[in-house]
Amino acid sequence: MDNTCPYCGTNLKMETDFFFCDFCDMNLSLDQIQKDGERIQIINREINSDDLNRTTPELMTFSTWELILLLKEARKKRTFFFDPHTRKDTQKGEDKSLQFKLSTKKMYVIENILKVRLGYIPANLNQSFINNYKKNIENPKYKRKMLIWET
Template structure:
């Protein structure tokens, strides 16, 4: 089997602890190489509210799809604390609103860097379209394999 670059499909040169792509001019760790021109595979984890406790650098490792789903969860959590805060009933709820708002901003801004915009409405229609694009068979076809 031929080891290929996940970005351009070029056959890779084996170095000591990594592979090198001449075309992309970059080192690739062993866990990133593909076989026979396969495209990059992204495995998405199930999203839950516990991920909202992660640090910004940890969230930056999430796939874009995971971040979109996590943003939906962050907005839901923030909305939960919004009404009590607006009525100014308890100081603890005000602090939770502030923290959930800041986390929502973090996720929105990571997505803005990746997508070029912040998704406004994460309704089922948006999520279905996004999933349909991800699963488009056109983008799962193998790349041509090139010599360096």
């Protein structure tokens, strides 16, 4: 099995504590390399509302797919606090405006991470958008191995 670059498929040179791709002109750590032209593998985690409590640096490690699902959750949560009927919880006596502010800021964080990755902020995360994005992720055409080139 040959160690190959996850970006271009070139056979890698082993250096002291890393691998080097001549074509990409970059160092790759052991956890980045692929075998025999395999493409980069992205593992998507299950997303839940508790993930909205993560810090911005933690959210930046999420895949784009995970962030899209989390943005949908953040917008849903924000809408709950925006509704004037839920702003004041009479049983607890809590003012929900602070929760609205915090959920809005978290939504902005996720939107801006997505803007960097996609070049835009998805306006409507309806089921059609979600289905099309997932269909593209699962497209077998993009899971085929790359051709391996010697340097």
